[in-house]
Amino acid sequence: MTKSNSLPLTHNSHLGTHSERAEIFNKDFDRTTWHDQTLYMVRQKRDKAAFQIDDWELLRETASQIKNNVLSNMHDYLLQFEENASNNGIKIHWAADAKEHNEIVFGIISDYYRGEIPDDTFKGMVKSKSMLTEECHMNEFLAEKGIEVIDTDLGERIVQLAEEPPSHIVMPCIHWKKEEIGELFHKHLGTEKGNKDPQYLTEAARQHLRDKFLTRPIALTGVNFAVAETGEFVVCTNEGNADMGAHLADIHIASMGFEKIIPQKKHLGVFLRLLARSATGQPITTYSSHFKKPRNGQQMHIVIVDNGRSTQLGREDFRNSLKCIRCAACFNTCPVYRRSGGHSYHSAVAGPIGSILAPNLDMRANADLPFASTLCGSCSNVCPVKIDIHQQLYKWRQVLVQEGYSPTSKTLAMKGMSVVLSNPGIFKFSGKVGRMLMDKLPFLVNNRMNPWYKQREMPEPPEESFRDWYKKNRK
Amino acid sequence: MKVALFIPCYIDQFYPKVGIATLQLLEKMGCEVVFPQNQTCCGQPMANSGYEHITGDCTKLFQDNFDEYDYVVSPSGSCTLHVKEHIPLKGRIYELIEFITDILKVESLEGEFKHKVGLHQSCHGQRGLHLSQMSELNAPFFSKPEQLLKNLKGLDLVTLDRKDECCGFGGTFCVAEEAVSVRMGQDRLADHLKNGTEILTGGDTSCLMHLDGIIRREKHAMQVMHIAEILNQAMIVPSLEG
Numbered sequence: 001m002t003k004s005n006s007l008p009l010t011h012n013s014h015l016g017t018h019s020e021r022a023e024i025f026n027k028d029f030d031r032t033t034w035h036d037q038t039l040y041m042v043r044q045k046r047d048k049a050a051f052q053i054d055d056w057e058l059l060r061e062t063a064s065q066i067k068n069n070v071l072s073n074m075h076d077y078l079l080q081f082e083e084n085a086s087n088n089g090i091k092i093h094w095a096a097d098a099k100e101h102n103e104i105v106f107g108i109i110s111d112y113y114r115g116e117i118p119d120d121t122f123k124g125m126v127k128s129k130s131m132l133t134e135e136c137h138m139n140e141f142l143a144e145k146g147i148e149v150i151d152t153d154l155g156e157r158i159v160q161l162a163e164e165p166p167s168h169i170v171m172p173c174i175h176w177k178k179e180e181i182g183e184l185f186h187k188h189l190g191t192e193k194g195n196k197d198p199q200y201l202t203e204a205a206r207q208h209l210r211d212k213f214l215t216r217p218i219a220l221t222g223v224n225f226a227v228a229e230t231g232e233f234v235v236c237t238n239e240g241n242a243d244m245g246a247h248l249a250d251i252h253i254a255s256m257g258f259e260k261i262i263p264q265k266k267h268l269g270v271f272l273r274l275l276a277r278s279a280t281g282q283p284i285t286t287y288s289s290h291f292k293k294p295r296n297g298q299q300m301h302i303v304i305v306d307n308g309r310s311t312q313l314g315r316e317d318f319r320n321s322l323k324c325i326r327c328a329a330c331f332n333t334c335p336v337y338r339r340s341g342g343h344s345y346h347s348a349v350a351g352p353i354g355s356i357l358a359p360n361l362d363m364r365a366n367a368d369l370p371f372a373s374t375l376c377g378s379c380s381n382v383c384p385v386k387i388d389i390h391q392q393l394y395k396w397r398q399v400l401v402q403e404g405y406s407p408t409s410k411t412l413a414m415k416g417m418s419v420v421l422s423n424p425g426i427f428k429f430s431g432k433v434g435r436m437l438m439d440k441l442p443f444l445v446n447n448r449m450n451p452w453y454k455q456r457e458m459p460e461p462p463e464e465s466f467r468d469w470y471k472k473n474r475k
Numbered sequence: 476m477k478v479a480l481f482i483p484c485y486i487d488q489f490y491p492k493v494g495i496a497t498l499q500l501l502e503k504m505g506c507e508v509v510f511p512q513n514q515t516c517c518g519q520p521m522a523n524s525g526y527e528h529i530t531g532d533c534t535k536l537f538q539d540n541f542d543e544y545d546y547v548v549s550p551s552g553s554c555t556l557h558v559k560e561h562i563p564l565k566g567r568i569y570e571l572i573e574f575i576t577d578i579l580k581v582e583s584l585e586g587e588f589k590h591k592v593g594l595h596q597s598c599h600g601q602r603g604l605h606l607s608q609m610s611e612l613n614a615p616f617f618s619k620p621e622q623l624l625k626n627l628k629g630l631d632l633v634t635l636d637r638k639d640e641c642c643g644f645g646g647t648f649c650v651a652e653e654a655v656s657v658r659m660g661q662d663r664l665a666d667h668l669k670n671g672t673e674i675l676t677g678g679d680t681s682c683l684m685h686l687d688g689i690i691r692r693e694k695h696a697m698q699v700m701h702i703a704e705i706l707n708q709a710m711i712v713p714s715l716e717g
Binding site: 018019022023025026032036040047050051053054056057333335336339340371372373374375376377378380381382394397398400401402406410411414415417418420421422423424427431434435450451452454455456457458459461462464465466467468469470471474 | 512654
């Protein structure tokens with residue numbers, strides 16, 4: 001399996017910054033075109049679906065206000081949710097960080113097997129889409145404990161077979177072409193060589209996954225919305241895989257970041273209308289599954305995870321990033337994401353929203369991400385909960401520089417620039433010298449060391465500046 | 476009306492013709508235009524790179540130059556936005572087009588410009604200063620630059636496939652993320668080429684400088700003009716006629 005612009009397949013930033021990875025991605029011009037156009041089509045579907053609702057902007061504002069209320073009353077809503085969910089028969093667990101989350105999940109599995117994990121292939125877990133478990137690197141953790149996790153979302157299963165992380169939070173394998181999926185399935189699922197028919201491949205995946213659903217006793221799902229008022233939670237999928245997993249398993253574990261809480265059931269009427277329209281342009285996800293209590297004989301657990309969210313909630317400039325409902329509309333509209341691919345972001349959540357969430361988790365590893373943007377602002381405009389994403393990208397840049405995560409060379413250059421630009425005399429003089437040098441010695445700037453010049457011509461230096469012209473002609 | 480002109484540093488040094496067109500255009504519209512001589516830069520290049528904390532001297536210099544004026548006008552959406560958001564002034568700064576439509580209350584311009592013109596909506600002008608409606612929002616259409624361009628005789632305004640996608644300039648992004656930046660620029664130009672743009676225009680010289688760099692490297696026939704240059708060239712001044 002070779003994909004021409006396939007990228008380092010891990011989330012470690014030491015394997016390359018966003019710009020380095022994006023440069024590799026862009027080496028394949030046609031594939032970049034295809035990636036851009038595929039995602040722009042999703043943006044257009046979003047526009048079409050959104051604009052069919054006259055009150056779309058009011059809906060966004062309402063969602064934003066509900067989420068603001070949640071952020072300001074997080075403690076109370078979480079306790080209310082815990083009480084109601086517990087009364088419904090759901091066991092609530094609290095995880096301070098990723099490690100605790102993984103250990104709690106393992107503990108539940110271990111208890112189920114009374115401390116002795118059996119040595120057979122059917123003991124594992126089926127999982128429907130949960131970006132939180134990606135954030136916690138849960139699959140790797142459980143694999144080390146001998147527990148296999150089968151991703152059951154088709155896109156996630158594809159990237160899992162390819163041993164890659166998802167490149168998009170809603171469409172995990174959007175960077176894969178159907179020919180490549182045909183090849184992958186031929187290798188792993190024994191489909192016919194060369195068959196790339198989506199119907200055929202989907203059917204093969206369906207049969208393959210059906211077997212896993214029927215044989216695995218543990219199911220894990222994510223949570224889209226947890227309702228404080230009722231103690232229930234809602235999981236949205238297009239494939240029904242959350243239901244299939246949860247309804248067949250002896251144990252249903254749901255992992256949620258604590259920001260998934262909403263106050264009342266009626267608020268689902270706001271968020272479910274926004275979510276799928278923003279994500280894929282559908283009026284609603286195919287399955288919006290409500291889970292309220294375990295069926296007879298089943299255990300139901302919810303692991304509520306902090307993992308840096310309390311810290312983010314305490315950062316005034318960045319707290320409202322926690323309003324995110326993970327629709328990925330900001331990915332699809334982002335001209336940088338569309339031309340660099342999700343793996344360039346080396347973070348579980350890529351795209352513009354990932355770039356404002358990731359520095360909270362690890363500033364050093366993710367210091368490049370807030371700079372992977374032109375600050376065009378399209379992300380903030382499509383966001384269904386009105387997160388000021390591009391403003392936060394700007395603010396993260398300030399924080400990262402002040403916390404010392406900027407190269408010394410850049411700091412020196414900026415300080416030098418500041419001296420020139422705040423002294424009119426030096427500015428006028430250096431402008432003159434610069435233009436003269438560009439004119440007489442063009443090789444000083446027109447060379448491969450200058451990233452501008454690699455694929456662009458430099459501006460042609462004029463004979464005089466505007467201020468020189470003004471002095472001659474107006475004063 | 477007395478207007479102080481803010482000519483951003485790179486326009487002063489590399490594109491004096493944009494400054495000249497801006498000044499002449501405002502004069503044709505009856506403004507008394509002055510250019511405070513000690514101005515340099517608003518500080519945006521440092522601030523957008525994360526160094527807002529060292530822009531104090533730039534801010535002070537800017538205020539020293541412009542605080543005495545009620546109206547400061549600049550032919551750059553991006554720099555105008557930065558000043559609006561970061562430099563407190565006694566008066567107010569306007570981007571050139573919004574000054575013409577909102578303060579001078581020019582509904583439409585008379586003049587002639589016989590070309591197929593493609594308008595590049597710069598993000599900071601559009602999404603920052605709201606010079607035109609944004610394609611992401613479910614809201615009524617308006618466009619201040621189109622308002623001024625569309626009645627010029629002979630001007631054929633090109634319809635683009637993606638009417639307000641970023642060109643990829645992005646300040647230091649254009650060198651820090653060179654590959655993506657250039658690719659975004661190439662894609663914008665492909666849209667203009669496909670739809671027949673002869674003259675590419677916009678309100679931000681920075682975006683135009685980036686796009687022009689690609690046009691010249693790839694030897695496209697397209698010409699680049701700042702919107703002030705088009706309006707200045709096209710505008711018939713009633714008082715000077717006959």
